[in-house]
Amino acid sequence: MLAPGAVAALTALALAGCSSGSSESSSSSVAAGASSSSSSPTASGNQLQDAYQKVIADVLPSVVQITTANGLGSGIVYDNKGDIVTNAHVVGTATTFGVTLANSTKALDATLVASYPESDLAVIRLTSPPNGLRPAAFGDSAKVELGQITLAMGSPLGLSSSVTQGIVSATGRTVSEPQGGGSPGATIGNMVQTSAAINPGNSGGALVNLDSRVIGINTLAATEPETNGAAAPGIGFAIPASTITSITDQLIKDGKVTNSGRAALGITARTYFDQNFRPAGATIVAVAGGGPADSAGLQVGDVITRIGDTPVDSLNSLTTALASLTPGTKVTVTYTRDGQSRTADVTLGTLQTP
Template sequence: MAVALVAVLAPAGCSSGSSSSSTLAATASPTTAGSPQTASTNGGTQLQEAYQAVIANVLPSVVQITTGDSLGSGIVYDDKGDIVTNAHVVGTATGFTVTLANSTTALDAGLVASYPDSDLAVIRLKNPPSGLKPASFGDSSKVQIGQITLAMGSPLGLSSSVTQGIVSAIGRTVAEPQGPGSPGATISNMVQTSAAINPGNSGGALADLDSKVIGINTLAATEPQTNGAAASGIGFAIPASTITNIADQLIKQGKVTNSGRAALGITARSSFNQQFQPTGAVIVAVTPGGAAASAGLQVGDVITKIGDTQVDSLNALTTALAALSPGSKTTVTYIRNGETRTVDVTLGELAPAQTSP
């Protein structure tokens, strides 16, 4: 069953469905020291205390961001007032109001820079208050499936909310939907989580039980067959390594000069056959001196495979490239004048595309 993805930016209505449950009756037995029931109770108490400790440590670093009629979340990045969030949260705005987790006072902030290709942006408080608590970011390479996670943000406008789940997958390459406020980026190595992520959670923190931010809440999956209703327990977060890499560049340079993303050095569009079925990605322009030009690819060539990955559209091409690294070699399968050919290509780096005030 196919699912779609939706960037979780602004408050939206939620629908509820009916559910059934059964009630089981049991006869309680006396509890004795050291019994399994006592151990279970102690374990539950310890887990609860662990949750509460993470919330106390991380939630003060999570803020609510408002721009026009849109609302999202952000993470305090440093004590200078820099806040990292999603590019689709800031959109085309350059001014924002920010509300800290421990305050009801709205603070003014301005755009530092936005990098839509990785759906990340940094804004800065104009008059940072004392006592700002920057978040501590974890090591993305150590994130494991089954790890407990807490998602923090302002879902549906409910500030300082927390949901819990686990890391349900790692290394996901996800293509965001295009639309108002959503850049349609393709992002690799995303963390998949079962923690509930709803509109308004975008830009908030996904934390582990060590109080480390391991990702920034970005997307929730939706089920097309239920008119876009949320697919329960499937959300995605940009990993901490990508956050810190991009945010550091935006803060220090006002732009990204090292995207870390592979590129062919072409402009392409989806190719369709006479039955209007997608058949590949046709090259409409080749960057002089780029990876494709050096390999001999030409305008009009239809790319059908990157390595072993089938390519039947521009989106599929972008997704395949997102999983690769600049400087790596791959085999490109393409059609020229009705003939299928292959060529080995050393990939270049995606040219940075960002906005700044």
């Protein structure tokens, strides 16, 4: 079963069509007095089909296939200098890549600009960018709403320039990736959940709305633990556009991330186990001087058991709780000290990166 807050999901690294319609003729038929019961559904269907085809024509040229020594994934052309944004787990430990554009079968050479596994994002750059690159346009994450139609574009199972369709199923999901298989095990907040099929190889591709705007990067699909990790159909997740553009701009400009946009307490912690060796909180093992926790009076040895209304029974659950919040948010932290439960109001800071 999938938990509503933190979703355990699996991304596979090696492996994570258009015809023209006529909306004008359909509209003319309705205007000429054709039966609305027979013509309206056809007109609406053709208009929606035309909308899909326009989005595909607008955005698919911006979606590329990325090949590494260990497998393949997808990416999105970010600018006309040859910068391409993708998932960190697509890049893995590689520093050189083959990139195949949507309108070509010849792989172009690319090198790593920088990777930020904490948000599962990376940027690579074409060595010799060709003329006519089509950078994608990114949308406003704040305007993504439940029920919006989405198209997922990428190279699932190596089938380049593939498109699947669905809707925005939920927003604001906090998703924890498992470690291994190339996945950095990142916990990512504010993800877009979609019913558009996301399969291995789609990772790093574009999740697009009907305005031809990229609203997310296809990152992973949910799996069902009760079926030995088999895919859970219709439950996929994409990193939101606001995170993509913020992180990507920093990686291109500085080669690193200096403002993660992620909330932090300013502590180092580990999972606390009770007398029965069951996880029961997160023990603070270091406090950054002058940081949020320090300012609120938290100390080494305190065991955090709740962030706001969210229970904390491990380091992972603490990370997940913080990933759903933003810097500057004031939260009540419940903790134990010397066997006594206490609370502290903490104004969250920004996660510092190495």
